[in-house]
Amino acid sequence: MSGRPSGTSKSSLVEHGRGATCLQETCRDTIEQSKSCGQYPGPAVQQKGENIMTEHLNQKIGRRRFIGTAATAGLMIIKPELVRGTSANSAVRVGLLGCGGRGTTDATDLVNTGSARVVALADLFDDQLQASKKHFDELGQSKGHPGVDASQMFKGPKAYQQIAASKEVDAIVVATPPYFHPSHLEAAVAAGKHVYCEKPVAVDVHGAKQVIETGKKAEGKISLDVGFQIRNAPPFVELTQRIHGGALGKIACCQAYYYTSAIDRPAWLDASPVERRIRNWVYDRVLSGDILVEQNIHVVDVCNWVLQGHPLKATATGGRKVRIDSGDCWDHFEVLFTYPDDVHVSLNSTQFDKGWWDVCERFFGSKGVSEAHYDRPVRITGDDPWEWDAGGGQTQEKPGQFSTTGVFKGALDQADPEKKKAFAESILSGKFHNQAALGAESALSAMMGRRAAYTEREVTWEELLRSDEAWDARIDLDKLA
């Protein structure tokens, strides 16, 4: 079995030969093999492409009422009494796929909305599963929910298919390493489950196109959210509304940056090389997408949100200079994106800083300047000044402490709770979200910057999509079992 099974649709996936065989075979078509034992995600071959992003990519909300939709889709997703809101015991039954740091946060947030409980867990590794069961059993107990039943614990390479097939589950949180997201998302949607899929939705162009196709199948039938929680952070929402309302006048350019510390993970010295790669996927270019696509994507997503579209081209550089102890990811990127109307966005990032971090976007317009930090301030200076009133909000307890699970203090305090509340409500109301194309658009934008940096030349959106770049981790998960 391959590490990333092929899709089931007649999309370009099939045309390009990513069958359900060992990816080692297909990599001959897609990865430049000469670089460092195939781990280097080299330039993809040029494939016949299509401009898939010309259609409207804003968040679409399914308008059909829940019961009607569930009936036409042949799904029994939530108990009817839950829809009417009359049963105190009803809740969205959540399955967590990928029981690590972020998945635990996501599923806990969902439970804390009061509208969900965790009923199933899936992971490659037993230790992750058991730790997660302990956490969610304790959480469930504190809320008066039963613990996770032994029959709903799924382990190993097929765990993602088993949790998707579970009749006990209404919604799946996909929080596995990014490389697996397209196939894990596809399996969940094919099984009729609502999905909260962590960012990035894919590590390569091929995967992003797969996610777009999966999104089309989900439309109107289930709710599909992508983990860009900043879009739900009240200070960022108000700032963006003000910018869209003209508070900055004509926007010329933006300075965006994501400066943070190295991500600290256990070394897993006793694990096999393959297991170590998966345990520490965040250091691995193919499994993570590299820091630009895996982490800095939050900033790219905010730029796309504010500028209401995606960049048209990018030039970039970067490298691997300081954080060289593990894996093969770069530790800094410098990207210059050009958006429609010739708006320029310079994005700088580092992932090795000591004692300090900051993440921010500053937009410069004819009427003023906006700046939005993860912590604070979030404000506009100029003709129409405004500043988010932090009120009783706390700043980071220890300066330089950065959250790898996405839990922040400050301007993002409410981001996760609001995001999860909106996801749960979309399921309960039947006003389904479909953020697949939007998630793919931000992933592709970051990939364009990454490709420009790796190749050290300008890359356009059309070229990126034509490339159909597909990365191969060359991992046979069955050998881990």
Ligand SMILES: NC(=O)c1ccc[n+]([C@@H]2O[C@H](COP(=O)([O-])OP(=O)(O)OC[C@H]3O[C@@H](n4cnc5c(N)ncnc54)[C@H](O)[C@@H]3O)[C@@H](O)[C@H]2O)c1
């Ligand atoms: N939105 C945010 O702010 C935010 C913050 C942190 C992480 N994330 C994203 O969340 C995802 C997970 O990150 P994390 O930090 O929790 O990683 P993690 O390593 O802590 O957790 C990943 C889990 O997936 C499991 N896993 C790996 N391969 C698997 C497979 N093929 N099938 C089933 N399980 C598998 C691992 O054993 C592990 O338990 C990533 O996409 C990351 O980018 C988002």
